Structures are given as C-alpha cells and as structure tokens.
Amino acid sequence: MTIERVEVAIVGGGPAGSALAILLARSGHEVLVVERSAAPGWRACGVFSPTALPRLADFGITARDGALVRRLPGLRLEVRGSPPLDLFGNAFPAGFSRPSLDAVLLDMARTAGAQVRTGVSVTGVSAASRVDPARIEVRGRDDGSRVIAADLVVGADGIRSIVARSAGVGIRPALRGRVALTFHVREPGRARQAAIEPTAGARSGTAAVEQPRPWVASPNARPGRTARMVVFDGGYCGLAPVPGGRVNAGIVLHGRRWLEALRSDGPSAVARRVLAALPPDPADGTCIDPHPLDAVAGSFPLAHAVRRAAGPRWLLVGDAAGFLDPFTGEGLDRALVSAGLAAEAIAEHRRGRPDALASYADALADRFGPRDRLTLLLQAFVARPAVLAYALRRVGRREALRRTIDLVLADRLPASRALDPHFLAAVLAP
Numbered sequence: 001m002t003i004e005r006v007e008v009a010i011v012g013g014g015p016a017g018s019a020l021a022i023l024l025a026r027s028g029h030e031v032l033v034v035e036r037s038a039a040p041g042w043r044a045c046g047v048f049s050p051t052a053l054p055r056l057a058d059f060g061i062t063a064r065d066g067a068l069v070r071r072l073p074g075l076r077l078e079v080r081g082s083p084p085l086d087l088f089g090n091a092f093p094a095g096f097s098r099p100s101l102d103a104v105l106l107d108m109a110r111t112a113g114a115q116v117r118t119g120v121s122v123t124g125v126s127a128a129s130r131v132d133p134a135r136i137e138v139r140g141r142d143d144g145s146r147v148i149a150a151d152l153v154v155g156a157d158g159i160r161s162i163v164a165r166s167a168g169v170g171i172r173p174a175l176r177g178r179v180a181l182t183f184h185v186r187e188p189g190r191a192r193q194a195a196i197e198p199t200a201g202a203r204s205g206t207a208a209v210e211q212p213r214p215w216v217a218s219p220n221a222r223p224g225r226t227a228r229m230v231v232f233d234g235g236y237c238g239l240a241p242v243p244g245g246r247v248n249a250g251i252v253l254h255g256r257r258w259l260e261a262l263r264s265d266g267p268s269a270v271a272r273r274v275l276a277a278l279p280p281d282p283a284d285g286t287c288i289d290p291h292p293l294d295a296v297a298g299s300f301p302l303a304h305a306v307r308r309a310a311g312p313r314w315l316l317v318g319d320a321a322g323f324l325d326p327f328t329g330e331g332l333d334r335a336l337v338s339a340g341l342a343a344e345a346i347a348e349h350r351r352g353r354p355d356a357l358a359s360y361a362d363a364l365a366d367r368f369g370p371r372d373r374l375t376l377l378l379q380a381f382v383a384r385p386a387v388l389a390y391a392l393r394r395v396g397r398r399e400a401l402r403r404t405i406d407l408v409l410a411d412r413l414p415a416s417r418a419l420d421p422h423f424l425a426a427v428l429a430p
C-alpha cells in the first residue's frame with residue numbers, strides 16, 4: 001500500500017490552522033489541512049477581540065465585510081460597587097461571526113494552494129522521531145482509516161489537541177473547574193424607557209431593574225453599542241454585539257453553587273437566570289432579552305496547558321499550544337500570532353536550521369508567558385468582585401493607571417508593565 005506523503009500536515013482548520021496554512025502555502029510549502037467538521041459550524045465563542053482585526057487585515061480581511069465583522073466602540077468592564085471602566089476605545093475592538101470568519105480563512109487557505117480536507121478526523125499521531133517522517137491516522141465520515149506521512153505535523157486542533165496528547169506534553173492548567181455557556185441573544189433596540197418595564201425574564205426574579213443600582217453611567221461613553229463584561233459572584237458574562245443584529249453572550253461560571261445549578265436546572269435555565277440578573281446597560285439603560293436565540297453551548301474545560309509547544313517533527317499553534325479562561329478575549333489574537341511565528345519557524349526548519357522548532361517554542365513562551373501571568377492576576381480579582389470594585393474605583397480616578405491597563409490589555413504595552421509591583425501598589429494601596 002502506498003502511503004500519501006505531504007510536507008506539512010495541519011490538524012485542525014480553525015483560525016490558527018487556516019492562518020498557518022495560508023502563510024505556508026503562499027510561500028510555496030506543500031500543506032494539507034485536516035478538519036473534523038464538514039463545514040465551519042455555528043459557534044458563539046471566540047467572537048470579541050480588541051486586537052485581531054489589524055492582524056486579519058494582513059490576510060485581506062477588513063471591517064468592511066459587515067457579515068463577518070462588526071467594529072465596536074470599546075468594551076465596558078462592570079462590577080457592582082464601582083463605576084464601569086471603559087477599555088479598548090483606542091484599539092480595534094470588533095465582534096466576529098465565527099462561522100463566517102472560519103469559512104473565509106479556510107477558503108483563503110484553499111486559494112493559496114493548501115489542500116483542505118473537511119469532515120475528516122485525525123485519530124492518531126506519531127511525530128517523535130527525528131529520522132522518520134511523522135504519521136497521522138485519518139478517518140473520514142464514510143471511509144476507513146488511512147495513514148498520511150508528513151515531514152512535519154502541526155497541532156491546530158484546539159484545547160483537546162490530539163497532537164499535544166500524542167506528544168505527552170499536556171500539563172495541569174491553572175483555572176480548572178470552570179464552565180462556559182455561549183449563545184446569541186437579540187440586540188436590545190429599545191431606549192431607556194424599555195428598561196423600566198421588566199422583560200419576561202426580569203419579572204421572573206432577580207430583575208436588574210428591581211435591584212438597588214450602584215451602577216452609574218460611564219463618563220467615557222461613546223456612540224454605538226459597546227461590548228460589556230459584567231463580573232458577578234461566581235462568574236462573569238461577556239456581551240459582544242456581532243453581525244446580524246445579535247449580541248453574543250459568553251458566560252463563565254465557577255464555584256459549587258453555579259455548578260450545582262447547572263446540574264440541576266440545565267444550561268439554558270442558568271443562562272437565562274444570569275442574563276435576567278444583569279444590570280441594564282449603563283450607557284443607554286437597555287436590558288438584554290434573556291432568551292437565547294439558539295441552543296446554549298457548553299464548554300468545559302476552559303483551560304489547557306503544555307510543557308512545550310514543539311518537538312522533533314511537530315509543533316502546536318493557537319489553543320492547542322495553551323489557553324486560559326477567555327476573560328481578556330485574546331484567543332483569536334493568539335491563534336493569528338502563533339500562526340505567524342510558526343510559519344517563520346517552519347520555513348527555517350525546512351531550510352535546515354536544526355533548532356528552528358525549539359526556538360519557536362521559546363518565542364511562544366516569551367510572547368505569551370507574561371500575558372498568562374497577567375490573566376491569572378486578573379482572574380484573582382475577578383474571583384473577588386468586591387476587591388475588583390475597589391481596584392476599579394481607584395483606577396477610574398487615575399487616568400494614567402486606566403491608560404496603562406487599557407494599553408496592556410490591547411497588547412500595545414508589554415504585560416510586564418501591569419505586573420510591575422509599583423504599578424500594582426498604585427492600583428491597590430489605600
């Protein structure tokens with residue numbers, strides 16, 4: 001039996017895998033992308049990004065494509081007991097339609113010359129030998145298993161990466177035990193008055209309009225619908241306007257109380273309860289209609305970590321190389337940045353530089369290690385809403401602190417600036 005052979009086999013055709021395939025195919029490499037889904041499906045995670053738009057522009061994707069992307073004025077971080085904090089107004093905040101984005105990127109990979117096989121799963125990987133080619137075992141919907149040999153295998157296969165698992169590099173991530181619920185809701189189109197008349201969901205219990213309102217209007221409010229990130233006890237909810245007059249809701253929950261509620265009441269009921277309890281939008285007083293427009297998708301786990309992101313004949317990009325809780329909305333950005341670094345490393349590797357793949361792993365750790373530490377620090381605040389409110393009150397009164405946080409989160413200043421003990425003392429000292 002002859003075994004098919006390719007230069008680079010990419011497992012997974014999400015943003016990381018497609019972006020890498022485009023870059024490699026454009027520079028003349030022979031690339032095969034194997035994607036499990038027959039076509040990019042509906043997805044309500046990975047939709048808000050303050051930084052991905054300029055990177056996507058390098059691929060020819062711009063905010064002019066209204067079916068794909070919607071520019072947003074910014075993101076407002078809200079927690080009870082503090083004025084909201086406006087972020088990303090000077091960056092490129094945007095809400096994406098993930099099925100459209102994934103489909104466009106995959107098409108670009110085809111156009112660039114990559115072979116793309118959809119509806120095909122990779123069921124086994126062996127890529128440990130420096131001498132022999134790597135091998136992947138693939139299985140389509142209607143045919144049996146086949147083996148494909150590759151000079152290099154790339155794991156772009158997300159948080160449960162089979163490539164990372166086969167290489168034995170998975171380690172216990174921080175921030176375990178979280179569950180995410182994602183779905184779309186109708187974009188509120190009603191003016192302030194509507195918020196005073198509770199929606200059906202609001203009438204059902206913890207209506208935002210029935211709560212005491214420590215929430216005050218943001219001093220930096222801008223025109224247009226801003227994304228929101230609302231932190232509450234045991235979780236947070238991101239609300240990002242996306243194309244099609246919809247708002248993408250992403251709820252992350254932790255702690256026994258929420259996990260039990262999920263078990264006993266189910267994800268849809270919990271999602272509705274969380275949305276109904278959200279305060280009105282501080283900018284215009286509108287309330288979110290708490291009824292999901294589509295099935296509530298659950299994600300678990302929400303973290304993945306690896307000891308290293310490359311080996312003799314393999315490397316990992318995007319979520320497969322590591323992912324922590326999506327609070328800072330940087331998954332898409334990481335997918336694109338890691339694809340860029342991987343494309344350079346693979347080109348060097350093919351030119352014969354022996355340490356090219358190891359250098360990629362180092363570059364990735366340098367690029368994202370400080371961001372991960374920042375995410376963990378932020379999560380320590382998010383887990384204690386009263387402490388977060390205290391910090392936000394202080395930051396809100398000091399423009400220099402707000403600006404530093406804004407620029408760091410938008411990746412325009414190194415994360416180390418916000419991890420500096422002097423900076424932290426300025427945020428926290430009474």
Ligand SMILES: Cc1cc2nc3c(=O)[nH]c(=O)nc-3n(C[C@H](O)[C@H](O)[C@H](O)COP(=O)(O)OP(=O)(O)OC[C@H]3O[C@@H](n4cnc5c(N)ncnc54)[C@H](O)[C@@H]3O)c2cc1C
Pocket residue numbers: 011012013014015016017034035036037044045046047048049120121122123156157158159161162180181182250299302317318319320323326329330331332333335
């Ligand atoms: C609840 C939630 C909310 C999020 N919100 C945001 C956000 O607002 N902004 C943001 O930037 N990021 C967010 N993220 C993260 C974002 O979704 C990811 O970082 C991004 O999708 C990573 O892209 P990727 O290409 O690495 O992986 P994925 O998008 O997961 O793509 C992996 C692909 O590999 C395929 N695959 C997997 N296994 C196999 C196999 N064995 N064989 C063949 N194909 C396979 C899958 O079908 C999939 O298409 C969120 C994540 C979650 C869970």
